[in-house]
Amino acid sequence: MAVKSTASPFGGEGRTRVLLALRLLSESYPRELARVLGMPFSSVQKALRSLENDGLVAARTLGRTRVFRLDPRYFAYDELQRFLLRLTEPEFELRTRVSALRRRPRRTAKPL
Numbered sequence: 001m002a003v004k005s006t007a008s009p010f011g012g013e014g015r016t017r018v019l020l021a022l023r024l025l026s027e028s029y030p031r032e033l034a035r036v037l038g039m040p041f042s043s044v045q046k047a048l049r050s051l052e053n054d055g056l057v058a059a060r061t062l063g064r065t066r067v068f069r070l071d072p073r074y075f076a077y078d079e080l081q082r083f084l085l086r087l088t089e090p091e092f093e094l095r096t097r098v099s100a101l102r103r104r105p106r107r108t109a110k111p112l
Contacts, residue, residue, distance in 0.1 A: 009083075009087075010051075010056075011050075012047070014039060014043050014044070014046070014047040015047045015050060015051055016087075017037050017039065017047075017094075018033060018037070018044060018047040018048060018051065019051065019056065019057075019070070019084055020084060020087055020088050020091060020094060021033050021036055021037055021094065021098065022057065022068060022069060022070055023070065023081065023084035023085065023088060024088060024094065024095060024098040025098055025101075026069060027067050027068060027069035028067065028068060028069075029065050029066065029067050029068065030044045030045050030048060030066070030068070032101070033048075033068075036094070036097050036098060036101065037094070048068055052068070055071060055073075055074055056070065056071060056074060056080070057069065057070055057071055058070075058071035058072075058073070070084075
């Protein structure tokens, strides 16, 4: 069961999906989020910008990449974490995509 655009608790389907993905990934960058969610890159950037303006996500620079995560300084951070966890329960496809991501570099000289 996917989150419907009329039932998006965070102001839009894109914003809600980005928050769900960030909850599952802990932190991520816009291109990876777009790939996982199957959304256009510009839509993910727009959602992240508005979520950052609202104080729900925080960004840090890692090299030349901005990495986003849920903002631990958000006043209802613990409640937000629990709520997003409940919202991800029916999102089987999203959880499958996130678990299939390779999150660490390949060992040197390891055959493909």
